[in-house]
Amino acid sequence: MLTIDDSKYHISDEEEIKNEFLVVRQSVRxxxxxxxxxxxxxxxxxxxxFRRIDHEDVTADITSQVFYKALKNLKKYKFRGVPFSAWLYxxxxxxxxxxxxxxxxxxxxxxxxxxxQEIIDDNLFDDEIDVSEVIEAMKSLSEKEAEILELRFxxxxxxxxxxxxxxxxxxxxxxxxxxxxxxxxxxxxxxxx
Amino acid sequence: MSKIDIRLRRQQFTKGRxxxxxxxxxxxxxxxxxxxxxxxxVVLLAFIFVILTVLIISLFNxxxxxxxxxxxxxxxxxxxxxxxxLNN
Numbered sequence: 045m046l047t048i049d050d051s052k053y054h055i056s057d058e059e060e061i062k063n064e065f066l067v068v069r070q071s072v073r074x075x076x077x078x079x080x081x082x083x084x085x086x087x088x089x090x091x092x093x094f095r096r097i098d099h100e101d102v103t104a105d106i107t108s109q110v111f112y113k114a115l116k117n118l119k120k121y122k123f124r125g126v127p128f129s130a131w132l133y134x135x136x137x138x139x140x141x142x143x144x145x146x147x148x149x150x151x152x153x154x155x156x157x158x159x160x161q162e163i164i165d166d167n168l169f170d171d172e173i174d175v176s177e178v179i180e181a182m183k184s185l186s187e188k189e190a191e192i193l194e195l196r197f198x199x200x201x202x203x204x205x206x207x208x209x210x211x212x213x214x215x216x217x218x219x220x221x222x223x224x225x226x227x228x229x230x231x232x233x234x235x236x237x
Numbered sequence: 238m239s240k241i242d243i244r245l246r247r248q249q250f251t252k253g254r255x256x257x258x259x260x261x262x263x264x265x266x267x268x269x270x271x272x273x274x275x276x277x278x279v280v281l282l283a284f285i286f287v288i289l290t291v292l293i294i295s296l297f298n299x300x301x302x303x304x305x306x307x308x309x310x311x312x313x314x315x316x317x318x319x320x321x322x323l324n325n
Contacts, residue, residue, distance in 0.1 A: 104258035115268045154244045183239035
């Protein structure tokens with residue numbers, strides 16, 4: 045079973061986070077300075093949104109909207125000890141919600157097969173399990189459960205950032221991840237039996 | 238019925254394909270236009286506020302204006318031109 049500790053996940057160092065915050069403050073006065081952050085995170089946010097939408101043009105629109113909203117609301121950004129990208133993820137998550145709310149569609153998770161296999165091979169489950177079995181089991185998860193697992197395993201976010209993105213406490217983020225994984229595991233053992 | 242639709246895809250996005258969608262210039266332009274619109278809105282609101290304030294003040298002044306000194310209704314006070322002589 046996968047461990048819940050944060051040791052293997054990339055945690056941005058404090059200096060880097062503070063430098064980003066300085067760029068944000070400069071960008072409030074001079075929006076052209078924001079390009080540094082735009083260039084740094086465009087690809088990350090695009091990939092994240094695409095995984096949730098599975099449509100290239102819609103993803104491009106939503107990603108552009110995410111950066112536009114970020115730039116427009118830079119004044120409201122507060123330093124919380126997490127990288128600036130966490131704020132972008134939060135905006136992106138809200139934009140994706142809005143997209144599904146307006147279009148009344150079933151939420152999609154378009155997962156990269158190679159990455160998925162890596163995650164499964166990375167001692168996620170006790171027994172050897174096929175990707176297709178995990179996908180079938182994942183279909184039983186709710187949107188919220190799938191979302192937290194995606195942030196944890198595909199985006200490799202530490203709990204502090206997941207908590208910030210989903211606007212919950214860190215303890216709650218840990219608990220929800222653990223419960224979602226447990227549910228997935230139960231579904232899998234039921235299917236194997 | 239499942240709550241979410243899980244799809245597997247073989248291909249990952251290449252950097253070049255994502256770069257095609259990057260356009261900081263248009264983002265900046267959009268932000269500047271929105272900023273200009275916001276400023277115009279604020280100026281318009283300030284203008285409306287000033288006009289309303291002036292209107293309210295003038296209405297208030299009118300209602301508080303001094304009443305007429307003529308206290309007997311129907312009687313007009315005329316200033317005398319001095320005593321008349323009987324010679325004429």
